[in-house]
Each structure stands twice: as C-alpha cells, then as structure tokens.
Amino acid sequence: MGEDEAARLFHALSNADRLSIIRRLVVAGPQGLSAGDIAQGLGASASRASFHLAALAEAGFIHRQRQSRSLRYTVDYSSIAALVSFLTHDCCRDSPELRACRL
Amino acid sequence: MGEDEAARLFHALSNADRLSIIRRLVVAGPQGLSAGDIAQGLGASASRASFHLAALAEAGFIHRQRQSRSLRYTVDYSSIAALVSFLTHDCCRDSPELRACRL
DNA sequence: TTTACATTTCAATGGCTCTTGAAATAAACA
DNA sequence: TGTTTATTTCAAGAGCCATTGAAATGTAAA
Numbered sequence: 001m002g003e004d005e006a007a008r009l010f011h012a013l014s015n016a017d018r019l020s021i022i023r024r025l026v027v028a029g030p031q032g033l034s035a036g037d038i039a040q041g042l043g044a045s046a047s048r049a050s051f052h053l054a055a056l057a058e059a060g061f062i063h064r065q066r067q068s069r070s071l072r073y074t075v076d077y078s079s080i081a082a083l084v085s086f087l088t089h090d091c092c093r094d095s096p097e098l099r100a101c102r103l
Numbered sequence: 104m105g106e107d108e109a110a111r112l113f114h115a116l117s118n119a120d121r122l123s124i125i126r127r128l129v130v131a132g133p134q135g136l137s138a139g140d141i142a143q144g145l146g147a148s149a150s151r152a153s154f155h156l157a158a159l160a161e162a163g164f165i166h167r168q169r170q171s172r173s174l175r176y177t178v179d180y181s182s183i184a185a186l187v188s189f190l191t192h193d194c195c196r197d198s199p200e201l202r203a204c205r206l
Numbered sequence: 207t208t209t210a211c212a213t214t215t216c217a218a219t220g221g222c223t224c225t226t227g228a229a230a231t232a233a234a235c236a
Numbered sequence: 237t238g239t240t241t242a243t244t245t246c247a248a249g250a251g252c253c254a255t256t257g258a259a260a261t262g263t264a265a266a
Contacts, residue, residue: 023193
C-alpha cells in the first residue's frame with residue numbers, strides 16, 4: 001500500500017461518526033446492522049448516516065447487502081488489518097521501538 | 104482513547120506528505136532530521152513542510168528540539184502504538200476475525 | 207552589529223468536507 | 237396499482253484544509 005492510498009484510508013477513519021459506525025458493526029457481529037439502525041444509534045439523520053456509510057464503503061472498511069427493504073452493513077476486518085500492517089510494517093518498518101511500547 | 108481523539112489522530116495521518124515525513128523520521132533513527140532536510144526530501148517548500156510538521160507535532164506523532172540553527176524532529180513511537188492499540192483493542196475488540204487476517 | 211541562515215507565521219486563495227432538508231430510488235405490501 | 241417503508245442522492249451553505257509567497261523570528265557567524 002502506497003502513501004496516497006494509506007492517506008485515503010486514514011481520512012476515512014478521521015471522523016468520530018465513522019469510527020462509531022465501525023465499532024457498532026464490530027459489536028453487531030456477522031449479521032451486521034441496517035442503515036436505519038446505524039442512524040438511530042448515532043442519533044444522526046438518515047442522510048448524514050448514509051454519507052458516512054458511503055465514505056466507509058468507498059474505502060473498503062464496510063460492505064453492504066440488500067435484505068428486503070433494508071440495507072445491511074457489515075465490517076471488513078481485512079481492511080483494518082491492512083492498515084495496522086501499514087502502520088507497523090511499512091511506516092515503522094517493524095521497529096523494535098514500536099514493539100517496545102505495545103500496549 | 105475516545106472516538107473524537109482517535110479521529111483527530113487519524114486526521115493527522117490522512118495526508119501523504121505527513122505519512123512520508125513519519126517514514127523518513129523512522130528511517131533517520133534517533134538523531135532525526137532537520138526541518139530543512141525534510142522539506143528537501145519531500146520536494147516541498149519550507150512553509151509547506153512546516154505546516155505538516157506542525158500538524159504531526161500537535162497530534163503527538165513527532166517531537167522537535169532546537170539544535171543550533173536547525174530544528175531537529177524525531178518520531179514518537181508510543182503515539183503510533185496507541186493508534187494501533189485503538190484499532191485492534193478498542194475498535195475491533197480484539198476480534199478473532201481481525202487476528203485471522205493479520206498479514 | 208550587520209549579515210546570512212533556518213524555520214515559522216501570516217494572509218489570501220481554492221478546494222474539499224460535513225450537515226441539512228428535500229427529492230429521488232427501491233422494495234414490499236394492501 | 238397506489239401507498240408505505242428504507243435508504244440514497246442532490247443542492248446549497250458553512251467551515252476546515254492545503255498551498256503559496258512574503259514577512260517575522262530566532263540563531264550563529266563575519
């Protein structure tokens with residue numbers, strides 16, 4: 001992953017609503033959540049939730065699937081793993097200093 | 104770390120120049136690099152480099168120290184470790200699905 | 207004590223991001 | 237078919253971000 005791509009992914013995570021969405025989808029597990037559930041959980045309007053869902057989906061952090069009238073969103077763990085990998089391997093070059101402060 | 108704080112840190116990383124700065128500082132090691140070295144390496148104007156250095160410093164990813172006429176910048180690994188920890192522990196709740204796709 | 211060097215700060219500009227509410231799309235049901 | 241439900245898309249506006257070049261700050265050297 002190059003720096004431009006990584007920057008694009010970090011931008012997708014640079015918003016509290018979007019981080020909250022990811023966390024809710026992690027908690028929800030494999031069955032995910034509908035757009036409406038997410039908007040309600042966030043206390044946001046439908047269009048605001050949709051805007052952030054679109055940003056996350058475009059970056060590959062979540063996927064969606066229609067289920068009758070609802071759209072069901074789920075988290076994509078591999079995209080998060082890729083970002084962790086970028087930070088530790090690419091960016092910090094597996095530096096011992098980083099390891100040393102693993103929490 | 105809360106979602107607002109995490110979002111703030113992700114925003115600091117959401118730019119290719121800033122990611123490039125961190126990488127250069129990792130490569131440079133404990134003695135770091137001067138602002139001028141960084142601007143030159145980036146192919147950016149002094150003020151542009153300074154702008155991005157200020158954003159990274161404000162977020163705690165780098166530190167600076169005056170050394171004669173230059174300002175020497177170094178990377179702060181603990182801030183990066185904290186972000187990795189946020190992604191894996193807080194955001195993904197140490198989910199086995201995340202582990203499963205560790206690269 | 208001027209002069210040069212290293213870096214930041216400032217002001218202006220263009221572009222992007224987020225929010226809101228209204229309109230459009232899509233699916234299910236009566 | 238017409239209506240309700242679920243969600244996205246669109247347009248407009250406010251605010252933030254990044255870039256540029258000029259001016260200001262701080263430090264060392266002549």
